[in-house]
Amino acid sequence: MHYEGMIIRPPSEANSIILQVSVGCSYNKCSFCGAYKDIPFRLKDESEIDRDIAFAKRYCTGQKRVFLADGDALILPQASLENIFNKIRANLPWVNRISLYANARAVRSKTNGNLLVLKKIGLDRIYFGLESGADEVLAAVRKGETSRSQETAARRLVDAGLFLSTTVLLGIAGADGSLRHARCTAELLNRIEPDQIAALSVIPLANTDLGRMVNEGCFAIPSAETITRELRELISCITIDRVQFMANHASNYLPLSGRLQKDKQKMIDIIDAAVAGALAFVPESQRAL
Ligand code: SF4
Secondary structure, three states: OOOOOOOOOHHOOOOEEEOOEOOOOOOOOOOOOOOOOOOOOOEEEEHHHHHHHHHHHHHHOOEEEEEEOOHHHHHHOHHHHHHHHHHHHHHOOOOEEEEEEEEEHHHOOOOOHHHHHHOOOEEEEEEEEEEEEOOOHHHEEEEEOOOHHHHHHHHHHOOOOEEEEEEEEEOOEEEEEOHHHHHHHHHHHHHHOOOOOEEEEEEOOOOOOOHHHHHHHOOOOOHHHHHHHHHHHHHHHOOOEEEEEEOOOOOOOOOOEEOOOOOHHHHHHHHHHHHHOOOOOEEEEEEHO
């Protein structure tokens, strides 16, 4: 397979065929994100994608899922996406799930009809970076969106019948804004009703504006205990049912996963035990993005 730059994919796509259809992120301004900082965004040539599909046809017959990289593959023109999906279906008929990352801008580039067509020809799952439900936090991290615009975009994915996995970022509001960030984010998630919620904890990367702010003393990352209390507040305030909740990403201080509302009390009990000192947090040296 032909890859450019660092390939990033959700943990649940670990066994997927990673088909890179674009390089970088077309937005690339979030203050905490260092994934594609030095890579100008571009769509990959059709001939490169064709070669990778031909490779997968020959060597990836045991992998039943495809993940389209990079950071916001839904931003590709509709005709290009339909072309790629149709080629995947024709050449890799054993594939039963196609997923990609999308941000709100990419969703706005598609009509509801476009989304329905993509679902019909194979798009199954979208990973959507929500980060926060608090407008001041979204502004501070330069997400380029408001809670309302995030809600509108994410709801359109749900209404199109796509499986929606949302990512939220713990610790990004600092210690003072921590609990409000958790409550606003839970309220936004309750309105969106995603299928899956993945919580990550912020790590200030050296190549990001957030990393520079931390180095210059302009922003302090909250302690493990504060971030864990934030996680507790988030889980407590989520009221939607039958949503998969995962905080088992390597960036987190306390690995957790379960289904809300069924496992809510169990997860809160684990958090309370950790905050009381009965369970150890993941050491800083073992955290990673
Ligand atoms: S967080 Fe997502 S939208 Fe923001 S710069 Fe990174 S890849 Fe792009």
